[in-house]
Amino acid sequence: MFFAIPLLIVALGGMFSERSGVVNIALEGLMIFGAFTGVVFIGIIQKSGAHIDGQMLLLLAVLIAGAVGALVSLAHAYSAINMKADQIISGTAINMLAPAFAIFVGRRISEKGTQQVHFEDWFRFDSVPKLGDLPIIGDLFFKNAYLTTYLGFLILFISWIVLYKTRFGLRLRSCGEHPQAADSVGINVYKMRYAGVIISGILAGIGGLVFVIPTSREFNATVSGYGFLALAVLIFGQWKPLRILFTAFFFGLLKAVAASSSGLPVLKDIPISSYFYKMMPYVITLIVLTFTSKNSQAPKAEGIPYDKGGR
Amino acid sequence: MSELKNKPAHNKGFWGLLDLSNALSSFVAIATGLVVGFFVLLISNPADAAVGFTTLLTSGVSDLKNMGQVLYFATPIIMTGLAVAFAGKTGLFNIGASGQFIVGAYCAILVGVRCSFLPGIILCPAAILAAIIAGALWGALPGLLKAWRNVNEVISCIMMNYIGMYLVNYLIILTVYDQRRNITRAVATHANIPTWGLEHIFKLGNSPSSANGGIFIAIIAAAMMYIILEKTVFGYELKACGFNKNAAEYAGINSKRGIIMAMAVSGALAGLGGALLYLSGAGKGIDVVDTLAMEGFNGIPVALLALNNPLGVIFSGLFIAYLTVGGFRMQLYNYAPQAVDMIVAIIIYFSAAALLIKGFIQKIGKNKKIRAKGDA
Numbered sequence: 001m002f003f004a005i006p007l008l009i010v011a012l013g014g015m016f017s018e019r020s021g022v023v024n025i026a027l028e029g030l031m032i033f034g035a036f037t038g039v040v041f042i043g044i045i046q047k048s049g050a051h052i053d054g055q056m057l058l059l060l061a062v063l064i065a066g067a068v069g070a071l072v073s074l075a076h077a078y079s080a081i082n083m084k085a086d087q088i089i090s091g092t093a094i095n096m097l098a099p100a101f102a103i104f105v106g107r108r109i110s111e112k113g114t115q116q117v118h119f120e121d122w123f124r125f126d127s128v129p130k131l132g133d134l135p136i137i138g139d140l141f142f143k144n145a146y147l148t149t150y151l152g153f154l155i156l157f158i159s160w161i162v163l164y165k166t167r168f169g170l171r172l173r174s175c176g177e178h179p180q181a182a183d184s185v186g187i188n189v190y191k192m193r194y195a196g197v198i199i200s201g202i203l204a205g206i207g208g209l210v211f212v213i214p215t216s217r218e219f220n221a222t223v224s225g226y227g228f229l230a231l232a233v234l235i236f237g238q239w240k241p242l243r244i245l246f247t248a249f250f251f252g253l254l255k256a257v258a259a260s261s262s263g264l265p266v267l268k269d270i271p272i273s274s275y276f277y278k279m280m281p282y283v284i285t286l287i288v289l290t291f292t293s294k295n296s297q298a299p300k301a302e303g304i305p306y307d308k309g310g311r
Numbered sequence: 312m313s314e315l316k317n318k319p320a321h322n323k324g325f326w327g328l329l330d331l332s333n334a335l336s337s338f339v340a341i342a343t344g345l346v347v348g349f350f351v352l353l354i355s356n357p358a359d360a361a362v363g364f365t366t367l368l369t370s371g372v373s374d375l376k377n378m379g380q381v382l383y384f385a386t387p388i389i390m391t392g393l394a395v396a397f398a399g400k401t402g403l404f405n406i407g408a409s410g411q412f413i414v415g416a417y418c419a420i421l422v423g424v425r426c427s428f429l430p431g432i433i434l435c436p437a438a439i440l441a442a443i444i445a446g447a448l449w450g451a452l453p454g455l456l457k458a459w460r461n462v463n464e465v466i467s468c469i470m471m472n473y474i475g476m477y478l479v480n481y482l483i484i485l486t487v488y489d490q491r492r493n494i495t496r497a498v499a500t501h502a503n504i505p506t507w508g509l510e511h512i513f514k515l516g517n518s519p520s521s522a523n524g525g526i527f528i529a530i531i532a533a534a535m536m537y538i539i540l541e542k543t544v545f546g547y548e549l550k551a552c553g554f555n556k557n558a559a560e561y562a563g564i565n566s567k568r569g570i571i572m573a574m575a576v577s578g579a580l581a582g583l584g585g586a587l588l589y590l591s592g593a594g595k596g597i598d599v600v601d602t603l604a605m606e607g608f609n610g611i612p613v614a615l616l617a618l619n620n621p622l623g624v625i626f627s628g629l630f631i632a633y634l635t636v637g638g639f640r641m642q643l644y645n646y647a648p649q650a651v652d653m654i655v656a657i658i659i660y661f662s663a664a665a666l667l668i669k670g671f672i673q674k675i676g677k678n679k680k681i682r683a684k685g686d687a
Contacts, residue, residue, distance in 0.1 A: 025465070075660070085663035088404055088465055092611055093660035100652030107647045108355050115647070224601060228469050235466060275481035278601070282470040282477075286456075289470075293462045 003259075004252025005152035006031075006211035006223075010230035011237060011244045012159045013203025018239060019163065020196025021176040021189075022080050023303040025091035027204045028227025029098035030069045034205025035212045036102040038065035039219040040109065042119045054122030055147050058213070062151065062206050069205020070198045072098075077197035081190055084305035095227070102221035116218040123147065123213060148210040155203065160241040172196055176299030179306045189306045204230075229255075232285040239298060251281045337616045337627075337662065344658035351653060352646060363644040367651070370640035371633035377640070379513025379520025381632045383591060386525040387412070389628030390584025391610025393529075393536055394450075394577045396619040398464075400540060401573035402553035403457070407468025408581040409607025410475030411449045415442035415582025416589045416597055416604075417479045423498030423590060424487045431501030438502050439528075439586045446582015447575045449475060454574025458567035464574070472603055480599050488599070495589075495596035503592035504528070525587035529625070532580060536621040539576075549573050581607065612655050615662040631655060 010027055017024035024030075038061040045057055072094060079090035106115040123146055163169040174182040175192040183189050204227065211226055212219050233251055237244030258277030348367075352360040371381045391408040398405035405411075422438040429437065453471055456462040489496045507527070510519040540546035551559040552569040560566050584606065589595055613631055617623030638651030 025469070079660065079663055083664045086404075088406070089611070089615065089663035090660055092406065092608070093656045093663065096608060096659065097653055097656035100649040100656060103649040104351070104355070104647045104653060222602070225473060225603070228473065231466070232470065273481050273484075275477045279474050279477040282473045286467060286470045286474070289462045289467060290456055290460050293456075293460050 002146075002149075002214040002252075003255040004249045005149050006207045006226055007230050007233050007252055008152050008245060008248035009155055009210055010204050010207035010227060011233040011248060012155060012241060013200040013207065014230055014234045015159070015163075015200075015237075015239055015241065015244060016172070016203070017196045017200035018234065018302050019176045019299055020172050020193045021179060021299060021301045021304070021306065022077070022193050022197050023087045023091070024073075024076065024197060024200050024204075025088060025228075025231060026073070026076050026094035027200070027230050028223060028225065029091075029094035029096070030072055030201050030204035031208030031211065031223045031227045032098035032102055032221065033072045033208070034065035034069040035208030035219055035223060036098075036106070036117070036221070037068040038062065038205075038209035039117050039119055039212055040106075043117055046120055046122070055125075058123045058147055062148070062209060065205040065209040066202040067205070069201040069203070069208070071201070073197050073201025073204070076201075077194050080197070080305065081193050084307065087303055087305075099221045102219075106219075106221060116220050118218045121213075121217060146214050148213060151206075152210065155206075156241060156245055163241060168195075173299070175306075176301055179301050183306075183308065193306065229281060232281055235298075236285055236288055238292075254280045337618065340616065340658050340662035340664075341630075343661045344654045347657045348650060348654035351650060356645065359644040359646070363641050363646050366640050366644065367634065367637035370637045373640075374515050375513045376515035376518060376520040377636055379509065379522035380636045381629060382509070382513065382526045383521040383523065383593065383632075384635050385628045385632035386523075386529050386591070387584040387588040387606045388609045388613050388631055389526075389529040389625055390532065390587060391581050391607050392613025392617065392624040392628050393533055393610075393621060394581035394584070395610045395614035396617060396621060396624055397536060397540075397580060398573055398577040399614055399619040400553050401549045401569060402556065403454075403464050403570065403573060403577075405450065405468060405574065405577045405581075406465055406611070407450065407453055407471045407475075407578070407607070408584075408610045409603045409605075410468070410472035411446040411578040411581035412585040412607045413479050413597070413604045414449045414475045414585070415446035416585030417482060417495075418442050418445040418582070419586035420487055420495050420498055420589055420597065421482075423502035424496050427499030427502065434499065434502045435504060435590065438498070438590060439504075439583065442582045442586030443579045444582070446585065447579035450578015450581065451571055451575035454571040457574070458570040472607070476601065476603055479597065480601070483597060483599055489596070492596075493599050495599075497594065497596065498590060500592070502590060504587065504590050506592065521591060521593040523591050523593075525591055528583070528587060529628075532583065533621045533625050536580070540621065545572070581610070584610075609655070612659045612662070615659060 010031060014024055014027050041064050042057060042061050045052060076087075076090050076094055079085045080087045103115040106117050110117065125145060163173065171182065171187045172192050172195065174187065175189050175196070179189045182192070207226075207230070208223055211223050229251060233244060233247045236251075237247040254277050258274045258280075349360065349364050352363050356363075370377055372378060391412055394408045394411065395405050418441040419438040422441045423434065426434060426437065449471060453462070453464045453467040456467050457464045483495050487496045504524045506523045509522040509524065513520040513522040540550060548559070548564045549569050549572070551562065551564055552566045552573075556566050559569070585604075588606065589597065609631060613624055613627045616627035616630070634651050634654065635648075638648035641650065642648060
């Protein structure tokens with residue numbers, strides 16, 4: 001569960017960007033930016049001794065992570081939309097910038113000069129009142145939980161509504177499929193693409209923080225390739241929110257198995273290295289790509305800078 | 312997914328480097344990156360910013376040992392830079408250099424450790440050859456998928472990076488694992504690339520640098536790539552595919568074969584880079600950690616700055632290595648060496664836009680010509 005939710009959020013972010021026609025391989029970097037600022041913020045508040053409710057603090061940190069993600073994604077948007085530069089290259093630049101930035105600033109602000117940023121876990125709650133008592137579902141979803149899990153589902157719900165049930169969503173999708181046609185009926189393609197990239201920045205930033213909070217007590221300038229894995233989720237999920245949900249949980253399960261394969265009694269006896277479980281999501285994505293790329297559901301105009309004068 | 316518009320650089324061979332519009336865009340990107348880098352230093356610690364920045368820019372040539380270190384760091388990224396550039400010439404974006412690099416490195420180490428009964432004159436070339444083959448295979452697969460099933464090579468390369476990393480980690484533990492240090496076992500000393508006397512030149516007092524013969528191999532590889540691209544039918548066909556795939560097909564060039572071959576050669580170059588780094592005699596092994604090899608990604612700015620020109624790659628590789636060495640020295644002033652990564656990232660960002668600057672300059676030039684014609 002802790003593995004799946006960040007994948008879900010970040011892949012949904014990627015969906016908004018790619019549906020608007022901008023490839024965003026900067027998800028990894030945006031996650032790092034979001035996680036770093038969010039964790040630093042939490043650390044500062046916790047050290048200051050302010051008495052603040054843990055869940056409240058978490059929500060504030062999520063807001064900050066999202067805002068920073070949005071800010072950084074603007075750099076990608078500007079290069080991809082205004083400068084019509086190669087979207088892969090500016091994405092790569094952000095991916096390289098993010099860990100360097102996190103380590104550099106982390107060392108600068110920490111007292112011992114180490115790059116890890118520590119925080120305390122104020123956010124776990126044992127059980128949600130009433131709901132936690134439900135059989136099976138209660139154990140799965142409402143015990144030892146983090147607020148971020150529900151946030152993930154909320155984001156999924158809102159994403160689905162926005163993408164399919166609003167005027168904005170329709171326009172966004174049209175910009176990713178045929179921007180010239182969208183422009184001809186008066187949609188501002190540049191604006192829509194900016195919106196897509198910024199939403200992806202917000203969600204990737206949040207996703208980064210959501211990845212770090214339940215799995216660790218410190219942030220070490222990496223999100224372990226989750227940004228790229230989210231990209232795989234996005235493709236496997238064929239750019240559709242519900243499929244992304246299932247893929248995220250499937251990949252999350254594989255990640256969980258990889259992390260605990262030596263601890264689970266059934267799996268311990270099977271002589272399969274945990275590396276195979278780690279490899280699995282990427283291998284599966286590759287295979288899926290092999291068989292679906294001919295009739296892929298990818299947005300048609302994805303990755304092509306929009307040129308008003310183009311045909 | 313996206314059709315990449317990797318326009319191959321306007322190529323005039325070696326003198327293309329001196330072509331003002333070509334070089335200028337790279338210099339603009341570099342200058343911007345350095346200026347931003349200086350401001351980063353200034354913000355984080357104003358007192359030492361000036362001296363720290365000077366260290367960054369000068370320590371690569373401050374003494375012979377550091378110059379040797381520049382050569383050592385440049386070797387693998389020249390190779391991955393060549394890999395990215397070679398694919399770029401064919402209109403492909405090889406972001407999988409990291410994976411190809413690490414499988415190559417693993418195979419080189421495997422041969423270097425397990426076949427140590429061979430004499431050095433066979434062992435070292437055998438290890439390098441193993442790396443080249445492994446890298447080529449790792450690169451060919453995304454090429455095959457692209458040609459056969461039209462799978463976007465960027466995505467498949469990213470997947471191959473992770474598969475390669477986990478596979479290599481797994482195989483290391485099975486075959487050449489040094490449990491104590493969580494690293495690969497040291498290769499037999501006679502598997503290492505000869506230093507050809509470089510250690511006597513590039514040293515400070517009695518401490519030699521890690522410079523070794525690998526840099527010559529990298530330069531030879533760059534020269535060979537230049538010859539292949541400029542002087543052979545194969546290279547011409549590849550470039551034709553890169554410029555305009557449809558036109559190339561119409562002219563009877565098998566573009567599918569071209570894509571696969573280009574990716575295989577590109578992978579071979581990256582794999583060779585892995586061998587050159589880990590057979591350098593510097594005692595480096597592959598750490599068994601779940602992180603991608605950075606050398607692969609550093610090939611991207613190297614190729615971008617050189618505008619995919621193989622001979623330019625040598626210089627841009629040396630430049631990035633030069634900054635890296637400066638970054639290490641900058642730690643004296645309490646700056647994390649990651650400042651260099653930030654500068655490089657900013658350079659990449661602006662070099663993406665720099666292609667536009669170049670186009671802009673060329674446009675102005677063209678307009679002038681047209682106007683001149685109109686007047687005549």
